[in-house]
Structure formats: structure tokens, C-alpha cells
Amino acid sequence: MSLESSIHAKAVELSKNAIRMTTTAGSGHPSSAMSLAHIVVELMYRHMRYDPADPWHPNCDRLVLSEGHAVPIIYAAYADLGGAVGNRHNKPKLLKAEDLSALRELDSELDGHPNPAEGFPFFDAATGSLGQGLSVGAGLALGARLDGINKRIFVLIGDGESREGQIWEAADFIVDHQLTSVCVIVNCNGHGQAAPVSGRQSSEVIAGKLGAFGWEVKAIDGHDPAQVVAALENLNTEEKPVAIVARTIKGWGVPSIIGKNYHGKPIPAEDVDSALAELDATATDVGAELTERFTPPAPPAAKAKLKPKEIRIAPFVEGLERVGLSSTIKSKKLATRVAYGAGLVALGDADDRIVALDADVSNSTYSMFFKEKHPDRYFECRIAEQNMISVAAGLSAAGKIPFVSSFGKFIARATDQIDLASITRANLKIVASHTGVSLGADGPSQMAVADLAYFRSMTRVDDGHGGIACRVFHPSDAVCSYRCCELMANVRGMCYLRTHRPATPIIYSFEERFELCGCKQLREGRHLTLASSGYMLNTVLKAAEELAKAGITCHVFDCYTFPLEATPILSAARDSGGVILTVEDNYAGGLHAELAEAAARQGNVRVDGLTVSRIPKSAKTAEEVFTHVGLGLGHIMKRARDLVGA
């Protein structure tokens, strides 16, 4: 009984601090936090093998709080345990109880929702947009397995949150990959934000669903210490991952707020004392008494890790040979997506940290080359893109460099997950194939056209860790695509590679080098500057050739990356007509915006742009679609002539 009494006592203590800190902060979710009190005590004080003072320890068990708004209860426990905060492993600051009052302050590590990047290394990923944590946990488990580490991953999700489809994508993924080191605990407190949860999210129905998805389910009372302890004691099922479905009470211990849909607001300052008194009364009722001394078990000793080196991939020709593409070298034609496949293999050959994920289209994105060469580091995610991105975020937290591929159109499925990975500062490499409209016949449901605007928006954003939120790569030929893989692997942070379906001419020498923020001048002229990237660059080169025949000579720039150092382009344009025409196979917000912003800051170069001007449809050939959306060779020629007044 002394264990149970002690868990109750600690749960009451943490709940009090959750109340105090949210009231001091003036916002937050105390009632959700309190529903997790006993589970968090058992996990963080007794069950998880970790060292609060060294959460960076590679062998630590990990906790993912998917329902991020409940975070005050974690902060309370972590402060009590003297957990380390800050971003510097060699100079940790140990949290104290008094730090809790800084919750949500600008200079505090205790962000409103879990946010490791702001200095809370106990967590591996930003959460708070719901439904993503189980996938992150799966990624952590995959990473640990690759490293031969026997660690457990605990994921706390809410009942209302389990309505998010991604939870069920993750549930399938974990069973498929037999990630039995993941244990999910469903916090069934019965209340969402606006209303009680649906009957579809009752603890019984959730348990039934998890069972149907292939999980071993344990149903418990989440405020009964004995049941919580027992549920966590026997997790070593060999075959099935374990789900603990815990019936809990939102606002546990404070009857005056229970059952009233009390969500997302602190207890008013004037009511705090009475709420704490209610908790004291609850403590008496349940026989709370802190007699045990809780110390989390230490993690197993870790092996020393080598410092990662810069990744150098094989020369282009060798890279193609390794995946059986030697014939391409003669034909001098290759799709950028295929070159990506070769680059990915070369990366995997060069560094063990490289892992790849795909969503049932590896034979279209060409991640299949990696799947064949490095099957142990390839993770098939099936048709479930949201889970794939969040799994990759977990793999990144485990020290891997995940390359995630699908059709660009389907990558959009995971926009919110990408946003969260960005907040996490995940080292995520997103590879989108079949972008733009050049895929032609399959039609608009397979075409990514708003993607560049979205990803470019992040390229002007400081990540606060010496990098930028995202870099975009948009190669126009196979050499550039291959080399972009290397650039992406070596720059810390999120990257987006945009590849195309059709085979296109190789325009660069096999030895060409590319750089971050760079561009390449491919032609020189005196009348107009043309700027493009990706597939469209080929049409632009044709246009420049035709225009030259008519006496209009053009600079042509390949703008293969964002952010782009625009000075060379603006300078070239200024000296030769003062006009730039951008051409891009996406909706507005890409290259035209990039160069117009740069030019308009200075005001002495004009910029016009052609983008996908109407919602596309199917056509048998890419050229027909380009013409349909205003990007045919004729459109480019006409606009160029208009701009130079010819």
C-alpha cells in the first residue's frame, strides 16, 4: 500500500503544480494535465529507464506526449526530478520547481506545448496539433532498432485525439513493422474541447478498435495506482504491441471542475486556493502519503558515438552504374526522379544514418533502388502519408537522416505534419516526385502545383538554430538532381526536393557542382533574362534558342534552389534590358515571387512571370497540358517578345 499511497501523493503534488503554473501563466490546460497525473508519475518516476539530468542519453526510454496540451503535468514532474533543459548537452541547466512559474514565457524552455527545439530535450518532437505522436514514437522505435538499442517508447494520446485518422495509420504501421517497443496509453477522460467525446471514442470502442488493428489491449482505471503499475509491468509481449486504455477523469482531484467540460483554461487566481484544498481532500480520501523515494531506473550504458562526418557520394557516373543505369550515360536523358533514386543509394552507401521511407510508390519515386540496396534501412509506409512524415520526424530525433518520398501531390496530405516537423527542427528530407503538370495523362489529382508556394514560404524563416526552416531544391537535370541529394544530406534541417516524371536531357557536365542558394547561368544575351528551374527549364532553353534566331538574345538562369541568392540574376538583367521573365510549372508563389520580391526591393529591374494559370486537366502529352495551362513554348515566346517590345 505504501507504493500506491506514494503514487497518489505524487499525483496530487504534480496536479497542484499544474494548477499553479497555468494560473500564473494565465493560460493552459490544467484539467487535461490532471487526468494524466497517476500515469505520468508511474512512467516518469518509476518505470522509464532514463536519467532526467541527461535526457540526451541515447539509451533512454522515451515519452511522446501526443496530446501536447496536457504538458504541464510533465513539466511539473520533470522539474521535481531536476530534469535538464536547454539546447547544450555539455552545459545543461537543471530545472527547479520555481522555474514552473515561467511556463509559456518568451525566455522559458517550457513552451505552451511540447517543443524540444526551444530547450526541452526530454521531448523528441513538437506536438500540440493532435494525432501525430504515435507515428513519432514509431520512428523513435525504428531508430532504436537500427542502432541495436533496447529502449521503450511510451506514447500518451487522448481519446478525442484518437479520432484523427493518423492514429490508425500509425497503429497499422507499428503492427506491420512489429514495433513492440512502442506502448500507447490512451487517456480516456471523456471530454474534448467543445463537448464530451463521441461514443465512437469511448474507452470500450477505442479498445475494440485497437484490438481489431492487432494490438494487445489492457483496460484500466487510470487513477488507480495498482492498475497503472500492473499494466506497465508486463509489456513484454513478443508478438503484439501493447495499448493501455485508461479511463481517467478530466480535472481529477478537483470535483468542482469535473464533468463540466472544463478545457483549456487555467483556474482563476481567486479559486486556486479552494482547488488546492479540494486536491488535499481528495488526497485524504485516497490515502495519499509519500513514503516511497522515487528514482527512475537508469538507462543501460551507451557506447561512445563517432562524430558524424560530411557525406561524400560517388561520382555521378559511378552512382548511375551502381543502380544499373549505365546506358543513360550514352542516351544523355534521365528523369530527375530516377537520378534521385541513384543519389539516394549513393548516400546510403556513404553513410549509415541515411534511411528512406515511401508510401507504396517506390517504383515511381525511385526510392526502390534504395529499398533493393539497403532493405534494412528502407521503411515501407503504405498509403498513409501523414504517418510517414511523422515517423520520419521520429527517425530524425533518433539521429537518422530520413529521406521521405511520394508523389508531390500526396506529400500535401501531410502538410500539418511537416509544419510540426519544422517546429521540431527535424532533419527531414522530403522528396516529391511527379510535381508540376508534366505527368500529363493522369490528371490534376496527381499533380503538385501549390507545393512550391508552401515550401518557399519557409525558406525565408530563421530556424533559430543557425539554419533556415526549409530549403527547396528543384533540379532541371539528372546531374543536378543527383548532387542535390548530397547537398540535402549535409545541410542540417528540412529540405524539399521537387522531381518530375518525364525523362529530360542531361544539360550539365557529369562533374558539375552545385551549392546552397546558388543558380547557374546557362546562356548569355543582351535583351532579356529568362529564369526557370525543373522541367520548365528545358522549354525555356528551347524558347531562348528560337528567340535568338529572331535576334532576341537572352540570359538563361537555372534557379535550382530556394532561398536563392538573386544578385547575379538581377545584375545580369540590369545590364541587358532590365527585364526578367520567370517560367514555372506551379501556381503563383514560387520563382516569380522570389525574384519579384528581390527586384522590387531595389526597384530597377522589372520581373514578369508565367505560372500554371488554370486548374489543369488530363491530356495525353505533357506539351498539351502545358499549353492548356499557359506554359507552352508559344506562350513563353509571346511573352518574351512582348517584354522586349519586339
Place this chain on the structure above:
Amino acid sequence: MSLESSIHAKAVELSKNAIRMTTTAGSGHPSSAMSLAHIVVELMYRHMRYDPADPWHPNCDRLVLSEGHAVPIIYAAYADLGGAVGNRHNKPKLLKAEDLSALRELDSELDGHPNPAEGFPFFDAATGSLGQGLSVGAGLALGARLDGINKRIFVLIGDGESREGQIWEAADFIVDHQLTSVCVIVNCNGHGQAAPVSGRQSSEVIAGKLGAFGWEVKAIDGHDPAQVVAALENLNTEEKPVAIVARTIKGWGVPSIIGKNYHGKPIPAEDVDSALAELDATATDVGAELTERFTPPAPPAAKAKLKPKEIRIAPFVEGLERVGLSSTIKSKKLATRVAYGAGLVALGDADDRIVALDADVSNSTYSMFFKEKHPDRYFECRIAEQNMISVAAGLSAAGKIPFVSSFGKFIARATDQIDLASITRANLKIVASHTGVSLGADGPSQMAVADLAYFRSMTRVDDGHGGIACRVFHPSDAVCSYRCCELMANVRGMCYLRTHRPATPIIYSFEERFELCGCKQLREGRHLTLASSGYMLNTVLKAAEELAKAGITCHVFDCYTFPLEATPILSAARDSGGVILTVEDNYAGGLHAELAEAAARQGNVRVDGLTVSRIPKSAKTAEEVFTHVGLGLGHIMKRARDLVGA
């Protein structure tokens, strides 16, 4: 037996045409199409109550092909039945068998994937990005229920597709709302694109999952006509929706391609004859013989519909009074999100077509006002944003005007669904609250900052139906927010309204009018032009006041909508310093890009911009966050001074 033989015979005939048309097109998915042959025959020739020559008939049963790539089998059936194509109800063109050879051509209505907007009115929504059809079906069923129409909605999904979490969001939603008119048929052919489906998507496991989600499940052989007929015969369950889990064969009837993961490619021209011969042999084996004459049962007669009128909402003050906000009129302060709530109620009062959907945050977005006033037209979607958007697309197809609200951050969850709704040209009104960083303390996981770049990208895109792909509204005060509701309801097509959490001053007269593509000049000056919108406009107005004290006078423009007619702003800037400074609480790609693109086309006005320059974090006040991300009053003042050289 003659019925079964006839169904077999028709299935063979349609399969042949699926082969022929994809081979002629040079791309497509014949094997997936053939796995649906018998089910499609039973549905389209015998079971569904509809008139192929009048698919616009409001009482028709509907079919949603969620696995859009299987569409050739539908085209084959529809052509055989003389189905109507084109966008003109009063001038339909009746499809003929020979039209099938135009599959995927630019001027054909037979797009690569289902695409009603290109002239295939049998469908209600574009599909092809997987997992969305069941939600669309739910929206169609809700619409029919509101109109008192007893129609059935059949949704065909793939087994691999059922890995998408959205399927399970829809499964919950349909049970929650007792939409028993929806019948889902799962096509378990066992093969995805790159590989056989996971064991998690076997027909047995899918059946178990559907059962756990509360569905009545019937497992059948999808190529046994008797079983298909029987399964569809008894759908009238009162309590549970029915799911038919059909075991099928990818490439049915052509043994040479069965079991070989033959996906997404037509049969080579030289092999077509032998494939057709294989189908003939199969026909003999199963005793196929067309003796029955199939005619789909007619739909019940429809009532005449009134032509919809322009929607006029109550005056602003009355609109506020209706939702109990009279006191605001005195305080002259109100959050744009709250004004949206009032505007939505006013719309609902004025027109029955207005419906609202929310994802458990109605008390934050203020759709709760509508929920209280018009509960029959409010649909709670719980924490499942993807399903919500696709349900709304279905409601739009049913003639409703759906307003869909959540935090802007969580709307990002449904980007792919929004993309598809855009291809559908759904009349969807998306309302994003808590956008930008002004919500402060909850931190970045709740902040929408990349949203404007994404939605603006669609505002320069012709929808091919006389409109544009999307309009963005970003009101800075309550009057504008209220009036934007009216603008959105009256303009056909997708709209995005961006509201903020904090209460802000009412800056417009209660009678002010706003217009599409419009902007408002709020101050006049001689040195600099400031442009902003939404929450930031308030800071910009303060900055202008402070600058005026220092002798720097500014034009100030409220750019409350995209696309924006920029001429007035550029003209004003040209006459007073020639410099514009934009200020916006989002990542790059919003107002700065909009005005820089316009200015750089002409080249005589400079444009500089302040955006959210780093990944945000929590802080107790909005002002602290603004300062953290480079958008404090001081940042604006400094940049303005720099630009005018003061």
C-alpha cells in the same frame, strides 16, 4: 442463372473496353478497373436508382469512386448506358462507346481520374488522391437528408487505400451521424502499386476493423454475381451503415496478368488481342451470356427547385444583436473570429443552403453561434479535419454552401483534401481562426503561418468555370469580417477567411461595404505607403501615427482580400515616395509577394516587406511574440525610417 450469366457477360464486356481504352490512351489502370467489373455492373445497371441521361437529377442515387484510378470501368459502363457528359444540364451530350477511345485526351470529358468539373456529372467530386471518397459520400448523404431526399450513396474504396487514416475518420463520422444511406464497398484485390497490400489490409482484418468501428459488415466474393446481388439487396439496416467487403482479383478475367502486381499500366497494344481472348475464355468458363436487358431503376420524381437568390445578411449591428453581442457596439472592440460567428448566423438566417462544420473547436472559431441557432445545419466533425473538408465537398455537390472552421493550423491537416476540392470546384468556404502569431501563449503548434502562401497560390488560377480557384479574405476588424462572410457566400467557388484570436478595435463604420479584389485606404501621406491586413493592420496604424509625429507621413492600405487589384496602391505609392512597405503575420508568400509581383511587372515602385522571420515560440503576450519574430512596432518603425532615409 440468366441474371448471373448476364452480369458476367456485361462484366466481361466492360473489362474489354477498359483494356481497349487504356491501351489507346497509352496510360491508365485496367487491372484495378477489372477487379470492380461485377460490382459496377450490379450497381450501375441494376441497383442504383438514376437516369444516365440526367445525372443532375436531384434524387439520383450517387456513386463515389474513391479509388479514382479504377475509373475506366465506370466510363465503360456509362458509355454503354448512354450517360450524359458536359457541364450543361440543358444541353447534355450522351456518351457513346466510341467516345471511350478519347480517354485522357485534352478535349475529352473522360479525365485520367474522376473529375466532374471537366464534364463528367455522374461524379460529385474529383478523386484520385486516395482515401477521400467515403467522406465525400457522407457529405452527399447529409445534403440529401437536409433536403428530405431518400437516396443511397455508394462508395467504392480500395483495400490498400483503406490504410489512409481519413477512411477511419469517415467511418466514425458516418456512424456518429447515423448516415445509413451510405454503403461502402471495399475492393479487396490484394495489390497496391508497389507491392501486395499489407496483412493489415487483408479482407478479414478490414472486416474486423469496420465491425469495431460500428459497421454492419458483409463479406463476399466480388466476382460472384449472386453474392454481389444478395449483398446489395438487403441494405435497409436501421441502425448501422453497411460495409461490403469484397474479395476481388486485380486483372480479373485475364490470367496472364493476375497476381503479378500489374498496376497502373495499360496492356501493350500487341498483347491486347490475347488479353481479350483470355477474357473470352473466362467468359466461357463462368457461363457468361447476356440474356437480361439491364435498365437502371429510375429515381423518384423531384420537386421543382427555386433558383437561388443573392444572399443579403442583416446589418452589422443587428447581426451582432442576434448573437448577444450588443455590448460590443459600445466597446468598439471585437475579434474577427467572433464577428465571423455573427456573420455565419446572419447567413444561416438568410438562406437555407448555408451549413456549418467544425472540428471540436466551435467555441474558439465561434461557429458555436450557428450551432446554437441552426443546429440542424451544423455538423460536428470532432477532431478529424481531413474528413471535415471532404464532407464539406460532398455537401457542396449536394447544393449546400458549407462553411468549415477550425484553427488555421489544423486546416493545414486537410491540404490535400482542399486541393481535391479545388479540382472539384467545390463551393467551399474555409474559415481559419487563430491564424498568425497573435494567439501568443499557446505556441507555434497552434499558429498558422504558412497558410497565406498556400492559399494565395490559388488566387491567380483560373478555374475554367468563370471564376478563380480560391479567394482569400483577411479582415482587420469585425465589420470587415462580418461583411466578408456575405462576399464569400455570394461568390461561387472556394474561399479562405483568415481570422485572429484577440479582440481588436472596430475601425470601419458599421455600414462600410467591401468588395472582391478590393482594398481600403485608411490614411494618406506623402513619404511612404504602408500595406497590411488582419491583426497586423492595427500595429501598422500605430506605426503610421508615430511616424507622423516624426514628420513621416504614410498612406495606409488595408489589403483585406486576394486576388487584390493593386493599381490604387501602386498609384498612391508612385505619387508619394515610390516605396511600399508590407507588414504581415505569416511566412513569405502573402502580401509582400502579391504587391512585389504587381510592382515588379511595372518596375517604378519599390516594395519591401516584413513577414514572420523566424519559427515562433510561446510568449505570454502577443506583442512579445511579434517582437520575437521581427514584427514589433519597433521593427516596423525602423524599417519605415530606413526606407525613407530618415
